[in-house]
Amino acid sequence: xxxTGGQQHEQLSSTDQKIQEFIQxxxxxxxxxxxxxxxxxxxxxPSIYANNPVIMQVKDxxxxxxxxxxxVEALRGVSxxxxxxxxxxxTGASGSGKSTLLQLIGGLDQPxxxxxxxxxxxxxxxxxxxxxxxxxxxxGFVFQFFYLxxxxxxxxxxxxxxxxxxxxxxxxxxxxxxxxERVGLSEYVDRLPKELSGGQxxxxxxARALLNEPKILLADEPTGNxxxxxxxxxxxxxxxxxxxxxxxxxxxTHNPEIAAQADREIQLSDGVIV
Amino acid sequence: xIGFVDALTLARTKLRxxxxxxxxxxxxxxxxxxxxxxxxxxATGITRSTESFFTKALxxxxxxxxxxxxxxxxxxxxxxxxxxxxxxxxQLNSMQDAYIAKQKSIYDKYKLPFDxxxxxxxxxxxxxxxKDGSGNPIKIINRDSPVYQDYLKQxxxxxxxxxxxxxxxxxxxxxPAGATDYYNTRSISLQAQSTYLKDGKETFKPKxxxxxTVSYMDYLTSNVKDTTYVFTDQTLIKRFIYPENNxxxxxxxxxxxxxxxxxxxxxxxxxxxxxxxxxxxxAQVAWTKDLQQKANGYVYSVCYRSAGETALMQKTxxxxxEIAEKRNDKNYTPPSLQYNLPTTPCGELTVKKDTRTPxxxxxxxxxxxxxxxxxxxxxxxxxxxxxxxxxxxxLADVTGQAQNATAYISYLLGPQYTNGSFIPQQLYDxxxxxxxxxxxLSQTGTGINADYELFENAGIKNTIVSFPTLTAARDFIKNDxxxxxxxxxxxxxxASTYGSSYLAVDEISKFIQSIAPIALAxxxxxxxxxxxxxxxxxxxxxxxxxxxxxxxxxxxRDIASIYLxxxxxxxxxxxxxxxxxxxxxxxxxxxxxxxxxxxxAKVAYGVFDxxxxxxxxxxxxxxxxxxxxxxxxxSIVAVLPPLWRNVRRSPIRDMRDE
Numbered sequence: 001x002x003x004t005g006g007q008q009h010e011q012l013s014s015t016d017q018k019i020q021e022f023i024q025x026x027x028x029x030x031x032x033x034x035x036x037x038x039x040x041x042x043x044x045x046p047s048i049y050a051n052n053p054v055i056m057q058v059k060d061x062x063x064x065x066x067x068x069x070x071x072v073e074a075l076r077g078v079s080x081x082x083x084x085x086x087x088x089x090x091t092g093a094s095g096s097g098k099s100t101l102l103q104l105i106g107g108l109d110q111p112x113x114x115x116x117x118x119x120x121x122x123x124x125x126x127x128x129x130x131x132x133x134x135x136x137x138x139x140g141f142v143f144q145f146f147y148l149x150x151x152x153x154x155x156x157x158x159x160x161x162x163x164x165x166x167x168x169x170x171x172x173x174x175x176x177x178x179x180x181e182r183v184g185l186s187e188y189v190d191r192l193p194k195e196l197s198g199g200q201x202x203x204x205x206x207a208r209a210l211l212n213e214p215k216i217l218l219a220d221e222p223t224g225n226x227x228x229x230x231x232x233x234x235x236x237x238x239x240x241x242x243x244x245x246x247x248x249x250x251x252x253t254h255n256p257e258i259a260a261q262a263d264r265e266i267q268l269s270d271g272v273i274v
Numbered sequence: 275x276i277g278f279v280d281a282l283t284l285a286r287t288k289l290r291x292x293x294x295x296x297x298x299x300x301x302x303x304x305x306x307x308x309x310x311x312x313x314x315x316x317a318t319g320i321t322r323s324t325e326s327f328f329t330k331a332l333x334x335x336x337x338x339x340x341x342x343x344x345x346x347x348x349x350x351x352x353x354x355x356x357x358x359x360x361x362x363x364x365q366l367n368s369m370q371d372a373y374i375a376k377q378k379s380i381y382d383k384y385k386l387p388f389d390x391x392x393x394x395x396x397x398x399x400x401x402x403x404x405k406d407g408s409g410n411p412i413k414i415i416n417r418d419s420p421v422y423q424d425y426l427k428q429x430x431x432x433x434x435x436x437x438x439x440x441x442x443x444x445x446x447x448x449x450p451a452g453a454t455d456y457y458n459t460r461s462i463s464l465q466a467q468s469t470y471l472k473d474g475k476e477t478f479k480p481k482x483x484x485x486x487t488v489s490y491m492d493y494l495t496s497n498v499k500d501t502t503y504v505f506t507d508q509t510l511i512k513r514f515i516y517p518e519n520n521x522x523x524x525x526x527x528x529x530x531x532x533x534x535x536x537x538x539x540x541x542x543x544x545x546x547x548x549x550x551x552x553x554x555x556x557a558q559v560a561w562t563k564d565l566q567q568k569a570n571g572y573v574y575s576v577c578y579r580s581a582g583e584t585a586l587m588q589k590t591x592x593x594x595x596e597i598a599e600k601r602n603d604k605n606y607t608p609p610s611l612q613y614n615l616p617t618t619p620c621g622e623l624t625v626k627k628d629t630r631t632p633x634x635x636x637x638x639x640x641x642x643x644x645x646x647x648x649x650x651x652x653x654x655x656x657x658x659x660x661x662x663x664x665x666x667x668x669l670a671d672v673t674g675q676a677q678n679a680t681a682y683i684s685y686l687l688g689p690q691y692t693n694g695s696f697i698p699q700q701l702y703d704x705x706x707x708x709x710x711x712x713x714x715l716s717q718t719g720t721g722i723n724a725d726y727e728l729f730e731n732a733g734i735k736n737t738i739v740s741f742p743t744l745t746a747a748r749d750f751i752k753n754d755x756x757x758x759x760x761x762x763x764x765x766x767x768x769a770s771t772y773g774s775s776y777l778a779v780d781e782i783s784k785f786i787q788s789i790a791p792i793a794l795a796x797x798x799x800x801x802x803x804x805x806x807x808x809x810x811x812x813x814x815x816x817x818x819x820x821x822x823x824x825x826x827x828x829x830x831r832d833i834a835s836i837y838l839x840x841x842x843x844x845x846x847x848x849x850x851x852x853x854x855x856x857x858x859x860x861x862x863x864x865x866x867x868x869x870x871x872x873x874x875a876k877v878a879y880g881v882f883d884x885x886x887x888x889x890x891x892x893x894x895x896x897x898x899x900x901x902x903x904x905x906x907x908x909s910i911v912a913v914l915p916p917l918w919r920n921v922r923r924s925p926i927r928d929m930r931d932e
Contacts, residue, residue: 108825109926129829136827147822151287163280164827212827 030093031269047263052083055215055248056105061114062271063100074100075111076271084215087242087249089262097271098252099220105250106218107135119215136164140209140247142219146201148193148208154180155189158208165212172211179207183237199230206237210245217241219251223258235261276832278839284823285839289847292812299808299844303801303905304851310790310797311856311901316863317786318892321779324686326886327875328744328776331687335740336747337510339772340448342439342734343756343763350426354417357406363397366415366425370396373421380647384640394419420650430725439766440733447754447767448739452746457507457738460730461693462715464501467584468659471575473545476619478591494669495537497695501576501659503531503715504691508698510738510773514689515665515698516570527709528573528662532696534669535562538569546572555873562668562877572663577620578714582652586623590615610634620658657714664701668877669694670775683871683888686778688878690771738772748777794904801848802908809841809909810916817920817928824925837917838910845909849902857891864890 026032063075075097082088090098103109104116107123116123119138126134135141140161148157155176162172180189183203185196193201202222209217217238223231235258238249251262259265267274276284289296328336346352358366374390381388396419399411406412415422441456448456469476488496497503508515514532539548546568552561579587590613600606612626630638645651670688702710729735741747751770756763758770771777813820820833871888 103926106825109924132824132827132829132832135825141822141825143822143825147818149284149287149819151290152283156283160284160823161826163276163284164823164829164832166275166277169279208826 026274027270028093031096031274047086049083049085049087049263052085054081055084055119056082057115057117058101058105059115059117061101061104061111061116063097063104063109064112073271075104077114078268078271078273079114080266080273082216082248082250084248085242085246087239087261087263088251089259089265090250090252090268091254091256091259091265092268093254096268098268101268102218102220102250102252105216106139106141107131132164136161137212138215140212140214140217142202142206142209142217142222144221144224146193146198146205146225148201148205150193153190153192154185154196154204154207157193157204158211160208161211167212176207176211179210180204183207197230198226199233202226202230202234203237206234206241210241210247213245214247216248216250219249221252221254223253223255231255231258275829276835281832281835281839282843284836285843288812288816288836288840289843292808292815295808295811296844296847299804300847300851302804303797303848304855306797306801307848307852307901307905308855308859310793311852311898312859312863313786313793314894314897314901315856315860315891317782318894318897319860319864319890320686320892321782322892323871323886323888323890324776324779324782325744327687327888328774328779330886331513331878332774332776333513334742336742336744336776337772337774338453338739338741338747338751338769339758340444340737340739340755341758341768342437342444342729342736343766343768344433344437344439344729344734348430348433350417350422350429353415353422353426355414357400357404357412358397358415363413366396366421369425370419370421373424377648380644383647384644386640386644394421396421427725427728430728434729434732434734437732437734441735441737442733443766444737444739448750451750451754452741452743453739453750454742455509455740457510457740458505458699459507459736459738460505462501462503462505464578464714467579467581468501469577469579470499470501470541471577471619474575474619476577476616476621478587478615491536491669494691494694495534495540497533497537497693498541498574498576498661501578502693503695503697504693505699505702506696507738508700511665511667511696511698514667514696515701516566525571525573525662526705528660529705529709529711529715530664530698530701531661532665532667532698533569533663534694535565535666536669537694538565538663538666542569542572542574555870555877558877559873566666569663569666574661574663575619576659576661578657578659578711579620580653580655583623583654583656585652586613586654587615590623620656622656623654657711659711659714660709664698665696670878683867684874684878686775687871687875687888688775689773690775691773739769744776744779747771748780751777794901798904798908801905802912805841805844805848805909805912806915808844809837809913812840813837813913813916813920817923820920820923821925821928830921833921834917837913837920841909841913842906845906848905848909852901852905853898860891 023029023032058078058080060077060079061075062073062077065072065074078097078101090101092098100109104111105118107126110124118134121134121138123131123134148154149160152160155173158176158179159169159172162176177186177189180186183206185200185204185207188196188200188204193204196204202225206217206219206222209219219238222238223234226234238251239261241247242249251258253259370393374393377393378388378390395416397413398416400414404412445453445456511532536551538546539551542548543550546565548565548568549561552558593609593612594615597608597612600608610630611628613623614626616623642651667689670685670690697715739750741750754765755767755769756765758768760768820828823833823836867890868887871890875888
């Protein structure tokens with residue numbers, strides 16, 4: 001028994017060792033599990049959008065922060081291409097760098113090295129004014145916590161990106177109303193956000209992101225604060241938008257079910273795509 | 275860049291965040307500036323009301339009293355106190371010698387022995403001590419010496435020859451400054467020689483001249499007793515004289531006078547049935563009206579006796595007392611010449627008993643002749659003078675000006691003179707000569723005023739100058755003359771406001787101008803700090819929102835405009851609060867003091883009809899605009915530092931805080 005036991009122990013040890021080596025290769029347990037999940041999912045058929053022109057090209061970007069005098073490498077050489085109209089999910093554990101990547105793409109932050117070309121523009125070369133215009137007109141942002149103005153009606157909230165673009169009210173106001181109708185909030189156009197549910201607010205926030213007809217919609221955990229039903233509705237809305245408007249959608253999520261609904265899932269781990 | 279209306283829309287949402295902090299900011303800053311705006315409302319009200327009051331009451335006539343600036347040494351102010359120079363001593367001694375020689379020759383004429391030690395010395399040892407280099411007492415001028423009076427007169431005559439402060443000189447200066455009219459004034463004082471006849475009766479008691487216990491107000495209201503009046507052009511005191519149709523009581527057998535209501539009440543309360551002067555302004559209006567009715571045309575009498583007769587009266591009173599006291603003293607020899615005091619008002623003294631020897635009588639006659647020769651003889655003369663009240667005014671009590679608001683207003687608006695009685699020149703001139711008593715009423719006094727005529731005849735005299743605007747009057751006083759009481763005046767004239775304190779408006783604005791910058795600086799400093807704290811708090815709390823706006827495409831400038839507008843909105847609230855608080859506070863002051871002040875204004879000039887209410891609230895758009903501008907200014911200053919820090923932040927940092 002003891003012998004047998006000893007053999008069993010040896011066998012276990014060797015399996016254990018292999019697992020340890022496996023995990024070490026990925027850097028962390030989470031990353032390893034993600035990788036397993038990734039490889040275990042059935043490879044998707046290439047989407048019809050894969051043949052569209054490349055709208056965004058990320059080339060070997062790194063992003064290093066200094067937090068309390070310590071260097072933190074959030075991204076360590078990430079490259080990817082996204083095609084027009086694609087629906088891409090950025091996934092990864094907390095701290096994997098997915099939000100950082102999204103913010104760099106959105107022109108809210110600058111990479112330490114590498115380049116990001118969106119719609120033919122190298123956005124690192126843009127200064128504040130042009131970069132603001134780029135965010136305003138090319139990118140639409142959707143946030144996890146919605147960030148609507150609590151004391152403004154939904155319509156005015158949706159109009160805000162138009163205000164920064166100096167779009168006359170007579171042009172932007174009907175469009176805001178139309179967008180709110182489109183996201184199913186026609187009854188709430190002149191209501192305040194506090195009168196709405198989380199899902200409704202997020203839909204209004206999506207309407208806001210669409211006001212200036214952006215080429216790319218960036219959503220950072222858009223369903224992170226929503227229940228399952230509302231999450232599904234929001235994702236469905238993204239897909240409709242992509243389908244009807246041809247808008248490229250990139251969402252950050254750690255919900256595998258949502259990621260599964262994207263054309264492509266790009267997984268990050270410790271600042272690299274895995 | 276974001277449009278103004280859109281920036282305003284977004285800025286307005288900020289007002290709804292951090293409400294408590296916002297309310298504290300608006301209330302604290304609003305109250306600070308509210309105090310200033312209250313002061314401004316009230317000061318503007320007072321200034322405007324006072325100005326419009328003067329415009330009406332003074333009939334656009336801003337009077338300036340101008341005095342020729344005669345050096346103190348010419349008037350002999352230092353004489354008798356300081357050691358005179360060697361040259362002066364020599365001159366005085368030679369004049370004294372001449373005087374003694376003249377006296378001796380007169381005595382010689384009457385074949386009388388002359389004792390030169392009886393002559394008043396011109397120099398005397400300083401009663402306050404002091405010795406010169408050789409140990410002798412320091413000698414100073416004896417002002418009682420007749421030689422000194424001559425010496426002073428000579429000095430004045432010499433001065434007059436080259437003086438540059440005659441009325442003609444004045445016209446050369448005041449004319450270009452805008453003066454339109456020049457009026458004479460002339461004061462008379464028969465204080466030592468006149469007695470007020472109460473109920474027409476003359477009472478006899480020794481004259482005292484003790485001014486030490488008399489207050490300024492008492493002094494200004496003892497003109498009836500002292501027979502002190504100022505002859506003044508009727509135009510200048512027109513508003514004090516009772517209206518023409520009311521002077522039906524005026525008889526042409528008395529000298530018209532204008533007295534203060536204070537003196538009328540003091541002197542004739544019983545005769546006229548006047549109550550005690552009330553303290554309430556509204557009651558004062560009724561009291562003044564009543565007094566005017568009752569005093570109008572009232573005639574009182576004064577007995578004038580010449581210096582010689584006054585001296586004889588005093589002597590007789592003393593002798594009568596002495597005779598009565600020593601009735602039983604066998605060793606007492608009563609005077610050989612005794613008089614009876616007058617038995618009729620202002621009557622003659624009659625001889626009671628004359629037991630003089632022929633030699634005594636001759637001696638007395640000789641003394642009289644000598645006095646006549648020396649020019650010091652004083653004849654016996656008396657005159658019953660009748661005065662009639664034809665007007666009155668209420669003198670501002672300058673002593674109470676700082677006590678309370680009503681006292682200040684009455685000081686501000688009330689007539690201000692250094693005398694309390696007038697004789698209107700034109701009314702006087704229209705009287706028959708026997709009523710005028712010109713020979714008596716032209717006496718100007720003794721001492722320093724003794725040579726008044728010397729100056730007056732040379733055109734060096736006090737003049738009242740009329741200017742059509744307050745500005746012209748003020749500029750003349752300020753630029754072309756010295757202050758009345760200045761001791762180191764290098765200009766030919768001294769000047770001050772006459773009849774009213776119309777320049778008090780200047781005092782108010784000067785006071786405000788001196789205190790306003792300090793108050794404003796304090797308010798601005800505190801308000802800046804409060805607003806700064808609020809702005810910084812609001813901006814820090816809105817960092818995520820700023821980041822979201824940046825993500826949605828806001829440029830730094832857009833963010834800056836939103837917060838600048840927000841700070842201006844806060845400033846607008848503070849301005850509104852300040853104006854409302856200031857207006858409410860000023861309205862309280864208005865309702866508390868306006869009726870009283872209006873009544874005081876009525877009493878002050880005796881004008882009871884169609885006098886506009888005196889307001890304590892006035893709006894000075896420019897000054898309020900400056901205050902509002904300061905608030906907007908500090909709001910911008912207060913928002914800039916936190917805003918500067920905020921727009922330089924990376925939006926991503928504030929996003930990541932989540």
